[in-house]
Amino acid sequence: MSAPPPRVRFAPSPSGYLHIGGARTALFNWLWARKLGGQFVLRVEDTDQDRSSLESVQAILDAMRWLGLDWDEGPEVGGPHAPYFQSDRKAIYRSHVEQLIAAGKAYRCSCTKEELDLQREALKAQDPKAQFRYPGTCRGREVDPSAPHVVRFIVPEEGSTAWDDRVFGRIETPNKEQQDFVIMRRDGLPLYNFAAVVDDHLMQISLVVRGRDHIGNTPHQVMLYDAFGWEPPEFAHLPMMLSPKGEKLSKRHGDIAVQDYRARGYSPMGVLNYLARFGWSFGDQEIFSREELTFAFDFSRVNRSDGKFDDKKFADVNFAQLMSPKLTPDADYIAQVKPVLEAEGLTATDAQIGAALPLIRERARDFKDAAKHLDFYFREPPIMDEKAASKFLVPQAAEHLSALRALYAGFTPWEAEALEARLKAWLEETGHSMKEVAQPLRVALTGRTASPGLFEVMVVLGEQRSLARLDAAIRRAQVT
């Protein structure tokens, strides 16, 4: 008898862009749902109105879509447990708070933040090492429901709270470490721990997958499930992604938004592949297709130790994705590089890009880079590297290039092997070496000193443009 398909969720708070660490959490959730045929729910945790914005919601949804992490229920797609914005679920939270109060598991508290701050400072003055916890002043006291107040949950004095984490195993913390935490604010909005529990239960989430920074919240949430008489979901906490220096990853460490990598010209699978292998492994395999990832992923192979972000490795994984026609089919490659080309003022048909693609796949590390490698195929005349020109397009080269020009005019078939054979024969006849002519020819054809093989380039360029570029180079070489 197999377990029912999981219901998992990703619950971002829309206070910025989709963070790379958040994307990994989303990915692990998504993989699990897709692997087992479950549902992936997207829920927007926007109960903090000051920090949430609509633009941010949009940015996150865009990033999710770009990564191909589609959700079965959530914003813009709806679902049986709508609404999926917590700001639209206030009435639900309110009634559940009332339920806990009525059951004697929570109480209204009229202590103000200022009062508590004062108490906190007083305690600190008395004993700098002491831990301040809410003393339960309002516990059992009658507080006028119409007067300003928060609602606090009653934490059991004794015992401990535990769960069996899918990744970390059993985690247990003594209840005396906790205080009567606030579940509803003065303004009537719920707090994270409370809203998450109510929603996860109502949305029938069976497994909560999130960052390890939530481990401290989990006991609160488990207590809440108990208080409601609900069965808690399973939990799987993920090790943290830290900065290269081992600090918590933040904007200070450069690019950390999914958007940043999109702008850099990374492919979605490049990003996903790197994230997947961060904290998870599958033998020695480094590069995965989306399907392979979905097949191979399992929480039993998720690590417990935090990791440091490595840009170089990330770039290499992205490169490996782009290099493989199997992982990045021509059509995908073309669709993604085309806009970058256009931004550079270059226009090319899919077929034209496709013809040059085999020559750049093993050279371009990202789509930005690809556009650079593609530039001379589509720019007429090509941009001439002046240093290269003055070094290689000299009178001596003009002679060689003129000879080659004559050799290739009207030559058939215009194919790499034939073109190369013709040149080799000429070298044989004249006693020149490939090294003498290669670089002048390359500079003539491409405007630069580094390029794919000469004959492959000539084929992509075609006879007319190849000869025209030779002519221009010969003129240039003569006047030098």
Next chain:
RNA sequence: GGCCCCAUCGUCUAGCGGUUAGGACACUGGCCUCUCACGCCGGUAACACGAGUUCGAAUCUCGUUGGGGUCACCA
């Protein structure tokens, strides 16, 4: 500081009592070669430390050290 978690090359990791401790990135020597790139061959480089358990520990236990997370009317 309390609580919780973690600990294999610089980095991501394999390893789940017996291995010359493997792979990948990065770095590096060479090969290939018309340049660049890809590719191939090779090199430097790790079990944090200390006690146990065991015939035998990177693998199990405890301690030490180190690192991280969390302690809100944020999520």
